Amino acid sequence: xxxxxxxxxxxxPPLHSDKAKMFAYIQxxxxxxxxxxxxxxxxxxxxxxxxxxxxxxxxHSKEYLELLLxxxxxxxxxxxxxxxxxxxxxxxxxxxxxxxxxxxxxxxQAFDENSTQQDEFNNFELTSWNMxxxxxxxxxx
Numbered sequence: 001x002x003x004x005x006x007x008x009x010x011x012x013p014p015l016h017s018d019k020a021k022m023f024a025y026i027q028x029x030x031x032x033x034x035x036x037x038x039x040x041x042x043x044x045x046x047x048x049x050x051x052x053x054x055x056x057x058x059x060h061s062k063e064y065l066e067l068l069l070x071x072x073x074x075x076x077x078x079x080x081x082x083x084x085x086x087x088x089x090x091x092x093x094x095x096x097x098x099x100x101x102x103x104x105x106x107x108x109q110a111f112d113e114n115s116t117q118q119d120e121f122n123n124f125e126l127t128s129w130n131m132x133x134x135x136x137x138x139x140x141x
Contacts, residue, residue: 047075 013019027037035043051068054060084091 043075047072 011019011023013023025031026040029036032040051065051072054068055065080094081091083089084094
């Protein structure tokens with residue numbers, strides 16, 4: 001039997017705070033019956049912290065860390081797509097924010113309204129989305 005890392009966390013935000021509402025959402029199985037609370041929190045933390053945690057640990061190849069980073073970027077992009085659809089926000093606004101943080105090199109095509117990616121945003125089916133949000137392919141929970 002393999003040993004396991006014990007991690008305990010207790011958080012009690014004020015009852016009517018935004019954080020309390022967020023945790024109530026995560027715990028609401030009616031909204032996302034396919035994932036439990038632990039899986040949802042693990043998915044979000046994995047996307048946000050796994051690449052840097054393993055970089056700091058120092059025992060992983062650059063190639064492996066790059067794959068984790070790409071998994072994280074994909075998870076963030078999927079979550080942003082879902083949020084744009086759920087909040088009815090034009091995805092181009094989010095694209096402009098991302099392009100400021102990650103400028104495209106010379107010769108790269110700018111965000112094209114006729115692209116396949118833009119068509120996917122415009123034809124996004126909110127009802128078919130996994131309400132659990134962020135997931136990554138780099139870790140099995």
